[in-house]
Amino acid sequence: MDISPYETDNSVSCRLTSQIPDVCRKEDCCLGIDEAGRGPVLGPMVYGICFCPVSKKEALKDLKVADSKTLTEAERENLFQKLDEAKSYVGWALQILSPNTISTSMLQRTKYNLNALSHDTAIGLVQYALDSGVQLKEVYVDTVGPAEKYEEKLSQLFPGIDVTVRSKADSLFPIVSAASICAKVARDHVVKSWKFAENLGEVDTDYGSGYPNDPKTKAWLLKYLDPMFGYPQFVRFSWSTAQTLMDSKAVTVHWDDEEEDGEKAAQRQNNRSMLSYFGASGGDNGQNPTQQTHRFFTERRLRSLNTL
Amino acid sequence: MATKKRRTPNIQSDSWVVIAAGSVIDSQMHDSNPAFVRLRNPSTDEASLYMLGSCDEQLYEVKAFDEDFHSWFVGQTVQRDGRLLFVTPMDPLYLILPYLIKSGKEGKFQPVDQVVMDEEFPACCRLLRCTRSLASLHHIAEEKEVGGLKFHRYSEEKTMNWLQKKVERTVVALKKRNISVGEGVKSTTYVRVKSESDYCEEDYLRYAHGLISEYISEDLSKALLRHLQLPELTSPKETEPPSKKRKLSDKPVEAGEDYTKFNSADFARKPPKKMTAAQKTLAKVDKTGMKPMSSFFSPKVKVEKK
Numbered sequence: 113m114d115i116s117p118y119e120t121d122n123s124v125s126c127r128l129t130s131q132i133p134d135v136c137r138k139e140d141c142c143l144g145i146d147e148a149g150r151g152p153v154l155g156p157m158v159y160g161i162c163f164c165p166v167s168k169k170e171a172l173k174d175l176k177v178a179d180s181k182t183l184t185e186a187e188r189e190n191l192f193q194k195l196d197e198a199k200s201y202v203g204w205a206l207q208i209l210s211p212n213t214i215s216t217s218m219l220q221r222t223k224y225n226l227n228a229l230s231h232d233t234a235i236g237l238v239q240y241a242l243d244s245g246v247q248l249k250e251v252y253v254d255t256v257g258p259a260e261k262y263e264e265k266l267s268q269l270f271p272g273i274d275v276t277v278r279s280k281a282d283s284l285f286p287i288v289s290a291a292s293i294c295a296k297v298a299r300d301h302v303v304k305s306w307k308f309a310e311n312l313g314e315v316d317t318d319y320g321s322g323y324p325n326d327p328k329t330k331a332w333l334l335k336y337l338d339p340m341f342g343y344p345q346f347v348r349f350s351w352s353t354a355q356t357l358m359d360s361k362a363v364t365v366h367w368d369d370e371e372e373d374g375e376k377a378a379q380r381q382n383n384r385s386m387l388s389y390f391g392a393s394g395g396d397n398g399q400n401p402t403q404q405t406h407r408f409f410t411e412r413r414l415r416s417l418n419t420l
Numbered sequence: 421m422a423t424k425k426r427r428t429p430n431i432q433s434d435s436w437v438v439i440a441a442g443s444v445i446d447s448q449m450h451d452s453n454p455a456f457v458r459l460r461n462p463s464t465d466e467a468s469l470y471m472l473g474s475c476d477e478q479l480y481e482v483k484a485f486d487e488d489f490h491s492w493f494v495g496q497t498v499q500r501d502g503r504l505l506f507v508t509p510m511d512p513l514y515l516i517l518p519y520l521i522k523s524g525k526e527g528k529f530q531p532v533d534q535v536v537m538d539e540e541f542p543a544c545c546r547l548l549r550c551t552r553s554l555a556s557l558h559h560i561a562e563e564k565e566v567g568g569l570k571f572h573r574y575s576e577e578k579t580m581n582w583l584q585k586k587v588e589r590t591v592v593a594l595k596k597r598n599i600s601v602g603e604g605v606k607s608t609t610y611v612r613v614k615s616e617s618d619y620c621e622e623d624y625l626r627y628a629h630g631l632i633s634e635y636i637s638e639d640l641s642k643a644l645l646r647h648l649q650l651p652e653l654t655s656p657k658e659t660e661p662p663s664k665k666r667k668l669s670d671k672p673v674e675a676g677e678d679y680t681k682f683n684s685a686d687f688a689r690k691p692p693k694k695m696t697a698a699q700k701t702l703a704k705v706d707k708t709g710m711k712p713m714s715s716f717f718s719p720k721v722k723v724e725k726k
Contacts, residue, residue, distance in 0.1 A: 340498055368489040406630040408599075414483045414506070417469040420436065420456060 113192065115208075115301045122156075122307065123212040123345050128298065129205040130196070132244045136203055139165040142250040143241060144287035145234050148295035150226070152322035153329065153351040155303040157214060159207040159230070160295030161237045162287055163246055168201045172286045177293060179283040185300060192297040195290055204294045205240055207233050208302060211348045218350035221369050226350075230256045235269060242270075250274045252288045254281040310344045312336070324353035339363050435499060437492055440507035444473050444480060456482070457543045462518045463634055467541070470515075471507050476549040481510040512550040513560060514635040517579070519544070520561055521640075524574025529564050532557060532572050580647040583632060583640075587648065590628035591621075601627035626650060 118126040143163040150157055164172055175194050183191070195202050209229065217224040234253065242248060251270070255262055255277045263277035278284055282292040303322070308315055316335065320328025333354060336343060339362045347354055409415065444454050454473045461468035471480040483506045490502025516536055523535045532554070538544045547553060554570075557563070559582040561572040594601060601623045625648060633641035645652060695703070 366489055406634050408627070408631050409483070409634065413485050413487045415486055416461065416464075417482055417484050417505075418458065418467045419469065 113196075113297055113301055115298060115305070118208050118210075118302060119305070119307060122302070123210055123309065125210060125213045126208045127205065127240070128208065129240070130203050131199055132203050132246060133164075133199060133201050135165050135168075135201050136163060137245040137247065139167060139247060140249040141247050142166050142169065142252065142287050143238065143246070143248055144281070144285055144289070144291040145237065145251070145253045146282050146288050146292035146295055147230065147234075147254070147256075148292065148299040149303075149322075150230070151324075153324045153333070153348050153353050154211065154319060154322035154346055155306065156211055156299060157209045157230075158295040158299040158302070159209070159233045159237060160204060160291040160293075160298065161206075161234075161241060162195070162202065162204045162290035162294055163241055163248070164198075164202045164287065164290075166249060169286065171198075171201070172290060175286075175290075177286050177289040179280075179289055179292065181282075181292075183293075188293050188297050188300070191293050195293065202290070203241075203246070204291070205237055206294055206298050207237055208298060209233060210345070212345040215345075215347075215349040227257050231262065231265065235266070238266075238270060248273050251276070252281050252285040253277045254288055254292070255279045306346055308344050308346060312344060324351060333357055334361070337361050435494070436501070436503065436505050437494070437499070438505040438507060440471075441480065441509055443478060443509065444471065444507055452476075454480075457546070458541060459515055459544055459547070460518065460538060460541050462514055462636055463638075465518075465637070470510070472543075472546055472550075476546045477551050479510050479512040479515070479547065479550050480507045482507055510635075511556075512547045512553045513556055513582075515544070515547055516553060516557070517560055517640075518637060520572065520574040521637075524561075527573070529562070529571035529573045531569065532561075535572070576643070579640075580644065583636070583644050584647060586632050587625065587628045587644070590631055591624045594624055594628060599627075622650065 113128075115128065117128060141163050142165075143161055145159070145161050147160070148158045149155055175191065175198065177191055177195070195204065214226070214229065217229050218226060234256075238248070238251060248270070251266065251273050253262070253266065253275070259277045259279060263275055266275040266277065267273075276285075281288040283289065306317075316332065318328065319332035320326040322329055324330070330353070333343070333347065334357060336347075337357055342349060342358050342362055343354060349355070349358075404410075405415065452474050454471055456469055456471050458467045459470050460466070469482040471482055472478075473480065485504040485506065487502070492499040492502055516532075519536045519538070520532075523530055533545065533548060536544055536548055557572055558578075560574065560579045562575050562578070564571045564573075629641070629645060629648060629650065632644070636644070642652075
């Protein structure tokens with residue numbers, strides 16, 4: 113698998129695609145969607161679709177594709193090779209969501225959670241297949257969140273396509289298994305050959321599984337924690353593991369969309385106490401209105417200083 | 421984020437991000453450096469920070485752009501204080517004026533170096549070394565020369581004319597820079613479709629007067645307003661009706677005009693309700709040292725770790 117398009121800039125989302133088999137434009141097709149790398153605090157999340165004519169479903173079974181989790185890395189590589197060789201009737205497409213994309217989506221001002229990101233990525237890939245002229249009739253998806261809701265959402269978006277959302281779809285439908293193999297192989301490649309954009313020198317790549325509960329991963333996170341910047345972009349900042357470590361070990365950074373309440377915060381934001389509106393007339397507080405700084409300065413956030 | 425972060429006060433840092441007029445360092449004589457000085461602010465009568473250029477040639481005021489949640493990346497360091505200091509030229513007469521007014525109450529002509537003195541701010545005498553100071557004193561004071569020595573006496577009339585010119589020049593500057601001066605316009609970043617050239621002259625005058633008032637005392641500001649023949653704005657507080665207070669009495673609340681009840685046969689005032697036994701015992705409980713219910717709902721803030 114050639115992941116070089118992603119490696120040119122591993123801070124953004126990237127789409128890798130196979131050739132569209134001619135037969136897929138003519139015959140009714142089925143499509144499977146699955147993802148790899150949803151849980152880890154390190155590396156990208158990869159979404160994969162795999163599609164083939166409905167008539168070729170049996171041929172896919174003969175390739176002995178199975179749930180990627182039950183396979184060793186070598187077996188997965190082998191199966192992906194087979195899928196790629198079957199390019200006369202099997203097509204695939206991948207969306208690599210960089211850890212940076214995940215961090216910035218989840219931590220932006222209007223929060224974009226992982227489920228929404230997952231759904232939209234899956235939808236984008238199905239749309240890609242449709243736009244490429246694939247005659248989609250059946251779509252099989254491994255669920256994210258409640259299956260019925262997701263199924264309803266997808267059915268509404270793609271009328272005329274029979275959408276099936278199941279948990280464990282990757283072990284039920286060969287086409288989903290195929291998609292899961294594509295996604296998993298891509299993720300493995302990306303993680304293995306990750307090029308750090310940061311100037312870290314020789315990076316210790318012994319970070320274990322990348323899952324938050326892995327002690328090796330935790331040790332690695334602690335080692336590469338910069339007190340000012342936090343982590344390299346390889347780390348998903350939005351994961352609570354990363355956040356907890358930054359909260360306790362790094363410099364505190366305040367953002368203006370942070371929730372802050374209590375009297376102190378109100379005072380800092382120059383909010384007036386509710387009570388002041390109910391007081392007896394005036395409530396001058398010794399503040400002469402003419403003494404207030406002119407709005408030319410207040411509007412521009414300019415003020416005099418009395419000391420440096 | 422699950423935990424609430426508390427902000428620690430900004431620690432004084434020894435570096436600042438400053439934008440300054442080139443003239444601050446642009447001087448023929450480099451033997452004396454520009455310096456920050458604390459002088460009496462004519463508007464607040466308290467200390468404010470100013471800068472005197474090299475050899476005290478020119479006075480500058482120091483303003484800080486200061487907004488929450490800002491920090492600087494300076495080279496390879498991070499500066500927590502996100503302020504941006506502006507050092508801009510300022511007419512030293514504004515700072516000299518309060519001293520002249522004070523001594524002018526005696527009505528005598530005096531040498532100006534005896535007038536501009538301040539125990540609290542000894543640096544104020546350096547104001548007179550500014551190139552413009554002595555040459556422009558005639559804008560705010562009458563001059564007399566006796567035997568090669570100059571004496572000055574504060575003149576309100578001259579000062580008002582001088583300030584009026586300042587206001588007029590400010591109006592020109594405001595118009596040139598398209599600064600929105602109308603009442604009720606709050607956002608300078610909000611772009612209106614309609615051009616705002618139709619502000620009336622009074623809006624500009626009032627705005628300019630407000631700006632100049634940042635540099636003079638309150639009394640002078642009021643006098644200037646009269647001099648400009650601008651009516652004083654009545655503050656909204658005075659026009660507000662006094663807040664009504666509900667009368668407190670033990671009697672039950674009755675409608676002011678309700679004539680029906682006296683017609684009913686069984687009209688009788690009920691005595692105030694008695695407390696139940698349970699309420700009475702509750703009222704007798706010793707509450708000293710007990711926390712009010714509300715105290716349990718105030719936010720718990722985690723202390724920031726260094």
